[in-house]
Amino acid sequence: MAAYLLLVRKLTRSRWGCVVRGKNAAGSVSPSPDRPLHFSTRPAMEKQRRSPRESSDFRRKKRFDVLRNSCVLKPKTTEEVSKILSFCNDNRIAVCPQGGNTGLVGGSVPVFDEVVLSTSLMNQIYDINDTSGVLICQAGCILEVLDEALADHGLMMPLDLGAKGSCHVGGNVSTNAGGLRLLRYGNLHGSVLGVEAVKADGEVVDLLSTLKKDNTGFHLKHLFIGSEGALGIVTKVAVQCPAKPKAVNLAFLGLESFDMVLKTLKKAKQDLAEVLASCEMIDESTLSVCTENLKLRSPLPDYPFYMLVETHGSNNDHDQEKLNAFLEDVMSQGLVLDGTVTNEVSKMRTIWDLRERITEGFIHDGYVFKYDVSLPIENFYSLVPVMRERLANDDVVRVSGYGHLGDGNIHFQVSVREFSQDILKKIEPFVYEYTSKLRGSVSAEHGIGFRKPKYIHYSKSPESIQIMKQLKKMFDPNGILNPYKVLPK
Amino acid sequence: MAAYLLLVRKLTRSRWGCVVRGKNAAGSVSPSPDRPLHFSTRPAMEKQRRSPRESSDFRRKKRFDVLRNSCVLKPKTTEEVSKILSFCNDNRIAVCPQGGNTGLVGGSVPVFDEVVLSTSLMNQIYDINDTSGVLICQAGCILEVLDEALADHGLMMPLDLGAKGSCHVGGNVSTNAGGLRLLRYGNLHGSVLGVEAVKADGEVVDLLSTLKKDNTGFHLKHLFIGSEGALGIVTKVAVQCPAKPKAVNLAFLGLESFDMVLKTLKKAKQDLAEVLASCEMIDESTLSVCTENLKLRSPLPDYPFYMLVETHGSNNDHDQEKLNAFLEDVMSQGLVLDGTVTNEVSKMRTIWDLRERITEGFIHDGYVFKYDVSLPIENFYSLVPVMRERLANDDVVRVSGYGHLGDGNIHFQVSVREFSQDILKKIEPFVYEYTSKLRGSVSAEHGIGFRKPKYIHYSKSPESIQIMKQLKKMFDPNGILNPYKVLPK
Known part of the structure; x- marks a missing residue:
C-alpha cells in the first residue's frame, strides 16, 4: 500500500501544475481558499470537447492507453482504494475511476491528468450461491468471466453487452449498463442487491446486502448505480443472477x-x-x-x-x-x-x-455522428425520417436507426464521408431538442461522461440537476472524483 | 387551495402548542434559534413507544382514524401538495404523508399532531399504454383499482399485497412494498420507471419518466422509493406493468x-x-x-x-x-x-x-410479538428453533414462522395469551442481534416507520446512517416531513 501512495506522491509532485487542487470540478465545487486553483484547465478541456472526432465518436478512442505522463493505480482491495482516495482527497488530487474502459462517453478516461484508479486487479469472486442465485464479487471482475463462472452453477448474469469480454462489473454498475437482456431480466437497479463503495474521503460505505428485501432506511445503493463514479467508487457488488436458460x-x-x-x-x-x-x-x-x-x-x-x-x-x-x-x-x-x-x-x-457488428460496420462509411436515445415507443423510430428530411440536401452516406426496441432505446446515427461542422449543426442540438420534447432521454444507456454534461438539461429538470449538484457536494466536497463529468458547470 | 391553507392555519393556530416548530425531527435537524422549540414532545412520544400493544402489534391500530384534534388535508393535485408543503415548511408545521394507511410500522400515522396530508383524492389514472405496458397515475390510486383498470389492457400491477383493496400506489412506492409477486416481477426499484415528488419546501421534482432506460445523471427517483415520505411526498408514478398471465x-x-x-x-x-x-x-x-x-x-x-x-x-x-x-x-x-x-x-x-389470513388468525391467540426479517436463505427458518429453545420454559402459545421463502423474507412471531414484559425482553433485542449477525434485515418489507428507528443500526452501518441523516438534512432542512420516523435520534 505504501508503494501506491508513494507512487501517487512522486508522480503528482513531479507534475504538480497538472494536479487538480480544489478545482471547480463538475461545476459543483468552489475552489478552496487555502488550496487555490493552480491553473485554468478550461482551454484544454474545451479543446478536447471541440475535437469533432472525440466529441462525436468516442469509440475511436474509447480505450485508455496508459500515457507516458499518466499515473495508473491498480489496488487489489477495498482498503487500498480507501487509502488512495483518502490521500487524494487530502491532497486535492483528482481521480478517474476506470473499469474495463469500454464506455462510450469518456466517463472512464482522464480529461487532464487525473490519477487513474483502475479496478483491473480487483477480480475476486467471493461467492456464488446455488440456492439464492446471488453472486458476490469485486468490482473488477470481467462480465464474461462472471458469466462463465456462473454457468457452472446453472446461472448467468442478468446483463449482456457487446463489451462483455473486457468490461468490469463495477463499471456496469457505476454506469447502470443496459444491453441485450434488459427486456427480460430488468435493469441493474432491480438486480443489484448490494454494493460496497468508497467515498471521495476514503470512507467505505458497506451496502453489500445479499437480500432481496431490505427496507431499513433510505435506499442508498442506488446512488452508486449509474452515477459514473462521481459519488464514490464501487468496490464490491452482490448481484441476483437468473437461471441460465436451457x-x-x-x-x-x-x-x-x-x-x-x-x-x-x-x-x-x-x-x-x-x-x-x-x-x-x-x-x-x-x-x-x-x-x-x-x-x-x-x-x-x-x-x-x-x-x-x-x-x-x-x-x-x-x-x-x-x-x-x-x-x-x-x-x-x-x-x-x-x-x-x-x-x-x-x-x-x-x-x-x-x-x-453494426458499430464496426459504420466505421467504413467514414465519420459517424452517433446518438443513444430513449423515446416513447410510438416515437421510437420517428427521429430517423425527421432527420432524413432535415438532411435531404446534404452529402450524407446514411441516416439510420437500430436498437433495443423492447426497451424503447434507439441507437441513431448519421454517417458522412468526412466530418462536417455544417452537418453537425443541423443534427445538434436538434436531436436533443426533439428527444426532449417527447420526454425522451438524451442518453439511454451510455451515460453522460464528459461528452454530455452540457446536454443533461434536455432530459432532466433544473430542480433535478440542482439536487444532483447538492449530492455531489455532499459526497465529494472537494470534487476529486471523476471531475468535469456527469454534471454541467 | 386557499381553503386548504386556511384550514391549516386555523387548526394549527388554535392548538399552537402542538405544532412542531424547528423540532429535532428524525434526530437530524437542530432547533432553529429564531424558531424555538415550543414544547418537549419526547414524553408523549416515549409513551406511545412504550405502549406494548402499539409497539409490538401495529395491526391492531393500523388504521388512522381522523381524530377530533387532527387536521387532515386532502389535496387533489401536485400543485396543491406543493402549496401545502411550502406553507408548512415556512411555518415549521410537521406533516405526516398518508396513503391507504395500511402500513405496519406507523409510518403513515401522526405521532403527535402533525398535519396529515392524505393522498386519498389524488386518484387519477392518466394513461395505460398497451404497447409499452406503462401506467401513469396519481399517488392516491388504490392498488386493486389499478389492477382492475390494467386488466382491461391485458396487464397487471407488478406487486400484490394483502392490503391491495385499500393501499395507495404512492404508499407502495414510498415504502418500497414487496408482497407476493416479487419473486417473479422484481421490486419497485426495478419496475417504477418514474416518480413525481414534492420536497419539504414545496418544490416539485419531476422525475416522471416513462422510459426503461435513462442514464442522464444520478438516479434520483430511488431516493423517493422506500424513504417513507421522509425526503418528499410522491405525487405521481409511472410503473412498468407486466402482462396479466393467461x-x-x-x-x-x-x-x-x-x-x-x-x-x-x-x-x-x-x-x-x-x-x-x-x-x-x-x-x-x-x-x-x-x-x-x-x-x-x-x-x-x-x-x-x-x-x-x-x-x-x-x-x-x-x-x-x-x-x-x-x-x-x-x-x-x-x-x-x-x-x-x-x-x-x-x-x-x-x-x-x-x-x-394468518395475521387475522394470530389475533385469536392473544397478544402477538411480530417481526418481519430477511435472512440469508440457508438461515431462513433458523430463528424459529433458536427462539423456541430460548422460550422453552415460558408460557407462550406458539413460536412460528411463515413468509416469502423465494425472497428470503420470513414473518416470525411469538404469540402469548397476554403481553409480557419478561417475554419481550427475551425476544428483543435478541431477534435483532441474531438477524444482524447473519447480515439479515430487521425490516424486510414493512419499513422503519416510528416503530423501528432505534433498531436500524442492526441492519445499517454507522456510515450509512450518517449519509441518511445528511440526505434528510439536504432534502428537508426543517425536518417537517414525517418527523420522529425512519432515522434514529
Whole structure:
C-alpha cells in the first residue's frame, strides 16, 4: 500500500501544475481558499470537447492507453482504494475511476491528468450461491468471466453487452449498463442487491446486502448505480443472477414498416410473454453496413425493417411451440413478411453478428455522428425520417436507426464521408431538442461522461440537476472524483 | 387551495402548542434559534413507544382514524401538495404523508399532531399504454383499482399485497412494498420507471419518466422509493406493468423438514424457471392459526412445513406440464410428502386464504410479538428453533414462522395469551442481534416507520446512517416531513 501512495506522491509532485487542487470540478465545487486553483484547465478541456472526432465518436478512442505522463493505480482491495482516495482527497488530487474502459462517453478516461484508479486487479469472486442465485464479487471482475463462472452453477448474469469480454462489473454498475437482456431480466437497479463503495474521503460505505428485501432506511445503493463514479467508487457488488436458460431460440424477421414493427412487438409480448428475452430492431440502412461494408450474409432478402426476437426458456418444446404460434400469428396478419428461426448456436451467432457488428460496420462509411436515445415507443423510430428530411440536401452516406426496441432505446446515427461542422449543426442540438420534447432521454444507456454534461438539461429538470449538484457536494466536497463529468458547470 | 391553507392555519393556530416548530425531527435537524422549540414532545412520544400493544402489534391500530384534534388535508393535485408543503415548511408545521394507511410500522400515522396530508383524492389514472405496458397515475390510486383498470389492457400491477383493496400506489412506492409477486416481477426499484415528488419546501421534482432506460445523471427517483415520505411526498408514478398471465396454477405441498423446503425451492427455480411466480412457506404451527383459530380447511393433513408454489404463464398446457414434472421430481426424491395442485379460482382462493389470513388468525391467540426479517436463505427458518429453545420454559402459545421463502423474507412471531414484559425482553433485542449477525434485515418489507428507528443500526452501518441523516438534512432542512420516523435520534 505504501508503494501506491508513494507512487501517487512522486508522480503528482513531479507534475504538480497538472494536479487538480480544489478545482471547480463538475461545476459543483468552489475552489478552496487555502488550496487555490493552480491553473485554468478550461482551454484544454474545451479543446478536447471541440475535437469533432472525440466529441462525436468516442469509440475511436474509447480505450485508455496508459500515457507516458499518466499515473495508473491498480489496488487489489477495498482498503487500498480507501487509502488512495483518502490521500487524494487530502491532497486535492483528482481521480478517474476506470473499469474495463469500454464506455462510450469518456466517463472512464482522464480529461487532464487525473490519477487513474483502475479496478483491473480487483477480480475476486467471493461467492456464488446455488440456492439464492446471488453472486458476490469485486468490482473488477470481467462480465464474461462472471458469466462463465456462473454457468457452472446453472446461472448467468442478468446483463449482456457487446463489451462483455473486457468490461468490469463495477463499471456496469457505476454506469447502470443496459444491453441485450434488459427486456427480460430488468435493469441493474432491480438486480443489484448490494454494493460496497468508497467515498471521495476514503470512507467505505458497506451496502453489500445479499437480500432481496431490505427496507431499513433510505435506499442508498442506488446512488452508486449509474452515477459514473462521481459519488464514490464501487468496490464490491452482490448481484441476483437468473437461471441460465436451457433453451434459446432466435427469430430474424423482415417487415414492411415501423407500424408493423410496433404491432409485432406487441404480439411478441403477448404470445411469447414469459420466454421473450430480447426484441431488437434494425432498419434496412443500418443492416447494409453489415452486408455491404462488412460483407456479412443476411439470411433474409432486403426489407425496410428487421427484428431479432430471442426467447429464453426452460423447455425447448414449449418455447418453440410459443414461437411458432407467434410467427403464424404475425405472418397470417401480414405484420411480418419473411422470417427465419433457429436454435443452432452457429446460426444464432451469424444473426447476432448482424446486430452486434453494426458499430464496426459504420466505421467504413467514414465519420459517424452517433446518438443513444430513449423515446416513447410510438416515437421510437420517428427521429430517423425527421432527420432524413432535415438532411435531404446534404452529402450524407446514411441516416439510420437500430436498437433495443423492447426497451424503447434507439441507437441513431448519421454517417458522412468526412466530418462536417455544417452537418453537425443541423443534427445538434436538434436531436436533443426533439428527444426532449417527447420526454425522451438524451442518453439511454451510455451515460453522460464528459461528452454530455452540457446536454443533461434536455432530459432532466433544473430542480433535478440542482439536487444532483447538492449530492455531489455532499459526497465529494472537494470534487476529486471523476471531475468535469456527469454534471454541467 | 386557499381553503386548504386556511384550514391549516386555523387548526394549527388554535392548538399552537402542538405544532412542531424547528423540532429535532428524525434526530437530524437542530432547533432553529429564531424558531424555538415550543414544547418537549419526547414524553408523549416515549409513551406511545412504550405502549406494548402499539409497539409490538401495529395491526391492531393500523388504521388512522381522523381524530377530533387532527387536521387532515386532502389535496387533489401536485400543485396543491406543493402549496401545502411550502406553507408548512415556512411555518415549521410537521406533516405526516398518508396513503391507504395500511402500513405496519406507523409510518403513515401522526405521532403527535402533525398535519396529515392524505393522498386519498389524488386518484387519477392518466394513461395505460398497451404497447409499452406503462401506467401513469396519481399517488392516491388504490392498488386493486389499478389492477382492475390494467386488466382491461391485458396487464397487471407488478406487486400484490394483502392490503391491495385499500393501499395507495404512492404508499407502495414510498415504502418500497414487496408482497407476493416479487419473486417473479422484481421490486419497485426495478419496475417504477418514474416518480413525481414534492420536497419539504414545496418544490416539485419531476422525475416522471416513462422510459426503461435513462442514464442522464444520478438516479434520483430511488431516493423517493422506500424513504417513507421522509425526503418528499410522491405525487405521481409511472410503473412498468407486466402482462396479466393467461394461466395461473397453484400447488400446495406438505414437507417433513426445512432442509426439504430448501431443496424444493431450488428445484422449483430450476424446473418452473420462467413461470414461477410465488414461493411461500408456512410452518405447521402457523398454519394451525388458520385451521384451529379460524376453522379454515386445509386440503392436506398435518405436516411440519407447507409450501405454496404458484405459476404464472401464457400457456396453461405448458405450465401444467412443467408443474407436473416438478412435482414428480420432488416427490420421487422424497422432498415433498404430499400435495395438491389446482387452477380453479375458488380452490386457489381457499389455499391462499391459508396464507393471507394468518395475521387475522394470530389475533385469536392473544397478544402477538411480530417481526418481519430477511435472512440469508440457508438461515431462513433458523430463528424459529433458536427462539423456541430460548422460550422453552415460558408460557407462550406458539413460536412460528411463515413468509416469502423465494425472497428470503420470513414473518416470525411469538404469540402469548397476554403481553409480557419478561417475554419481550427475551425476544428483543435478541431477534435483532441474531438477524444482524447473519447480515439479515430487521425490516424486510414493512419499513422503519416510528416503530423501528432505534433498531436500524442492526441492519445499517454507522456510515450509512450518517449519509441518511445528511440526505434528510439536504432534502428537508426543517425536518417537517414525517418527523420522529425512519432515522434514529
